[in-house]
Amino acid sequence: MDTSPSETNNSPPEKRGKVEMESDNEDKDDTALNQQPLRAEINLEIVASDANGGARPSNSVPLLSIPFQQRPAFDSGHRITRLGGKYHIILAVTGSVAAIKLNELIQELKRQSPPNKLVVKVVTTQSALNFFDPKEMGDVTVYEDRDEWNMWKKRGDPVLHIELRKWADSLVIAPLDANTLAKIANGFSDNLVTSLIRAWDQKKLLYFAPAMNTAMWENPLTYQHLKTLKELLLYREIPPIEKELMCGDKGYGAMASPQMIASILASDIKNKFAVYSYSDY
Known part of the structure; x- marks a missing residue:
């Protein structure tokens, strides 16, 4: 049976990624955030698209979730001090x-x-x-x-x-x-x-x-x-x-x-x- 372009999807799946950043501290105060390590979670999902480039409904699930922690960068208040006898x-x-x-x-x-x-x-x-x-x-x-x-x-x-x-x-x-x-x-x-x-x-x-x-x-x-x-x-x-x-x-x-x-x-x-x-x- 013949099909029209509108009925056939030859487009490759579209990759969509989302990066969420949050502090380990639930307090949203800026000072508290600057003092807490950041935790990032990356969710990558595959969403099929139709011939016109629009997303088709799908039961997408995260394929990749990578948690990691990183200390805040040192600022101008950080001091490097020599110790006597060392x-x-x-x-x-x-x-x-x-x-x-x-x-x-x-x-x-x-x-x-x-x-x-x-x-x-x-x-x-x-x-x-x-x-x-x-x-x-x-x-x-x-x-x-x-x-x-x-x-x-x-x-x-x-x-x-x-x-x-x-x-x-x-x-x-x-x-x-x-x-x-x-x-x-x-x-x-x-x-x-x-x-x-x-x-x-x-x-x-x-x-x-x-x-x-x-x-x-x-x-x-x-x-x-x-x-x-x-x-x-x-x-x-x-x-x-x-x-x-x-x-x-x-x-x-x-x-x-x-x-x-x-x-x-x-x-x-x-x-x-x-x-x-x-x-x-």
Whole structure:
């Protein structure tokens, strides 16, 4: 039986998404909302459309619901204060899958350092957030790009990457992915991590632990970028190791183990306080 265009629907289904944002606090006062983490729920549904583009009645149901929580960005009232008798270290995390080891690195660093001497803060790129959850870092503050821009609104407000530069005794980039390596070597400062590194005090220690696919590691550009970091900027490399990578390839490019990185950093911390035990010899 022949059918007319008006009787046949050849149009693809239309996707409609809805994002609902609400505070964990039912109080709608603006101050209360600014102090509460946001919770978002994303509902995605498929709605069929007719030949003229109009929606047809259907029993649509949500196909995807993703709840997540995110702390409010720090504002100009946030203060970064040094503590007497402590060693202040920043861990910079970039977008390599090795970022999944961040919490392990923090715990290992605390274990190998002199008791009650270490204070850790984390700065992260947006891509690195695909591999770890800031809420799982316990009492360690994790700074993101949004904090940089929310803390500074006018002259006199704190500039986050400058405040962190002043606060830290040393900085370690672990993992350092190929993208951020290239940015640093060419002077880019387009996010919180690269801005902190570009403004880094050359009198302070900076370590980096590369992590990337073997093909990226063996690229001639990588050699040139590493040379710039080590010979021009005098940064200290913690070389990658050979192993089976996450993608299944086997070769060099995997980040050094958290135990190895922590051992190198803890040595500097012990030197600062001249703290050793017989077990260290």
